[in-house]
């Protein structure tokens with residue numbers, strides 16, 4: 001058995017520091033296994049959020065050697081183990097304790113986005129017909145596991161703290177899934193431009209790089225949404241139209 | 248006196264997976280106030296792990312399908328100890344529930360005609376599982392979540408219920424704590440729906456996450472409700488076995504539905520060697536026919552890899568025991584072989600089984616498009632649970648309802664794949680509806696504050712012992728040892744002496760649990776939470792063991808080496824675990840009501 005050292009940020013409400021733990025490691029272990037081992041053997045009260053341990057629930061997000069990743073999908077053999085592996089909580093969200101952050105902002109943001117509104121059913125039995133190629137794109141967006149790693153890495157939130165004016169890449173993906181849903185009849189373009197702050201995104205693609213579900217957030221979701229905003233919202237003729245219709 | 252925060256809801260739903268969310272939505276639609284307690288964050292419950300699909304006789308792929316066939320399949324899978332009324336309601340109502348999800352934004356894979364695509368699955372006669380690649384559970388929970396947040400439901404995230412509160416015979420509230428701050432919570436409610444899921448954490452190798460510690464089962468049991476069918480535990484035949492840190496993680500049955508085959512170390516498709524009589528006429532007797540079935544040939548019969556889960560799991564155990572296993576102690580599951588049959592097989596596999604592809608690539612360094620996977624059985628699901636009324640989902644305690652995995656009746660001795668997601672929808676909806684109706688008819692009860700104080704005090708005891716006196720016990724250690732014992736003594740293959748040994752061990756754990764000690768603060772203290780989960784794990788482990796001892800036969804998920812055959816006499820009743828007057832666990836037999844003639848006829852017709 002070999003061992004490895006982990007430097008884990010511990011503390012509460014933003015106050016804390018890194019503690020070093022050395023533990024034995026075995027083949028195939030992921031970072032979350034090491035954290036659990038340390039928790040069971042050396043630090044019973046260490047706070048860490050996880051559920052599925054298979055990259056499907058998006059609970060175990062953290063920053064490993066400075067990179068936002070899922071702890072359960074980061075294998076130790078992909079990390080340099082000569083020096084301590086640093087594990088710290090996501091920095092764009094308030095800390096609760098140790099590796100656990102307060103992500104409740106995300107849940108509040110989602111609630112403010114207009115919900116799905118389908119067109120009337122296509123068939124008398126109340127069902128709809130859609131072709132697979134028309135839902136492929138939406139299905140890509142719906143792979144999102146709400147790990148919020150993209151929110152963590154986006155500089156608009158991380159450095160500029162625009163949480164009140166900018167919904168972040170996760171929710172652009174969410175809005176895109178609704179807007180491109182073949183059955184949806186709602187229009188969210190105006191709010192995207194105003195309250196959701198899509199203009200702040202300067203297409204750095206950092207979000208796309210960290211997405212564990214490999215959703216092409218920027219190219220497939222954000223850019224098409226930006227185009228819609230320009231077309232529909234800033235297009236003078238459509239604006240006139242809106243004014244007449246009283247919207 | 249410990250302090251607590253107080254909340255009032257007409258209906259309190261405990262658990263926010265598919266069943267809990269569905270129940271909350273329905274209760275809210277019934278015009279009452281609803282509180283929803285989730286042990287984790289919203290949308291993270293184990294439902295996200297479901298891969299294969301939702302079973303519902305929509306008949307979009309094969310129009311011969313209808314509720315009767317689904318009903319008969321479910322009864323046969325459950326070896327006829329199911330609650331037939333639940334099986335009937337489930338088969339009839341599942342299609343509407345799936346359509347409802349679509350109306351709320353779910354995007355299922357499509358047929359060429361643009362309807363919902365359905366796939367084949369073990370034990371289902373026709374392609375019946377509505378699905379989204381191999382991430383159907385995620386689609387379902389996200390759809391319910393995104394719809395649910397607009398229904399005026401109060402969501403309590405990262406909260407755990409420790410005890411139900413009663414006023415006489417009726418449940419009137421619940422007491423718990425919030426994980427983030429460690430504060431206590433008192434919920435007053437006119438009706439409570441338990442939807443807490445399973446008990447996987449009583450076993451060492453399991454596909455379940457840390458949350459599944461039998462909370463709902465134990466809450467109900469402690470409140471005086473009956474637990475039924477607890478001996479029926481489902482070991483999913485294909486879990487990952489290597490590397491050790493991922494052992495237990497599920498490999499979807501969808502792999503076999505898409506043509507994946509099981510082989511032993513001699514490269515033999517051993518599933519052809521043991522096809523049970525009841526399934527023989529529906530099972531392919533050669534490899535070619537099995538493949539055609541997976542390709543959608545309606546004339547072909549299913550390959551034996553798609554037999555029921557209990558049977559496949561036992562065949563795998565046999566291969567391993569008799570020395571024909573894979574290097575790490577499992578068998579091989581191979582989907583890559585389909586390259587012999589179709590062009591660009593690797594792309595096809597990645598499209599059909601994207602999560603599996605990534606799971607193996609990332610966790611095991613195995614490319615499933617070129618290499619066979621190593622798999623073995625993993626504790627996946629418990630058919631048993633809180634005994635409920637088939638229509639209303641009310642338990643044997645007034646005002647207490649249950650739905651989903653923590654409830655029981657639909658699956659009998661063995662659950663068919665895909666019937667779980669539909670179970671969550673159909674009976675979550677029913678539980679929500681009837682809980683709302685109950686809440687409207689009843690006024691609030693009286694909470695006994697002395698009881699509340701004593702629960703709070705005992706929840707804090709592990710901290711007081713935290714100074715580590717010589718006999719203090721760490722919570723993780725006890726939990727781990729229990730898991731090892733249950734795996735070893737009450738696992739896939741059971742015997743009386745081993746189970747008696749298990750009872751003895753459980754008794755010892757119960758004693759040790761009383762000196763469990765934790766350190767640190769109350770905020771997000773996993774050690775403390777593990778200590779608080781222990782009594783539940785022990786209660787369900789005892790119920791599983793006692794019920795399994797009582798069933799002296801083999802049926803479905805329950806296999807006794809000392810009684811290897813099915814015994815007709817045991818098909819006449821269910822086994823119930825209930826708390827005796829002195830606090831001891833009692834096991835009694837409950838006769839199954841006779842099957843109505845018209846349902847009997849359906850079953851007979853389908854057997855042809």
Ligand code: SF4
Nearest residue numbers: 154201203204205207
């Ligand atoms: S592309 Fe836009 S949303 Fe994504 S990280 Fe960059 S600024 Fe943020």
Ligand code: SF4
Nearest residue numbers: 144145147148150211
């Ligand atoms: S879009 Fe990707 S990175 Fe962002 S929350 Fe979803 S899964 Fe995570």
Ligand code: FES
Nearest residue numbers: 052053058060072
């Ligand atoms: S624990 Fe679920 S994604 Fe890591």
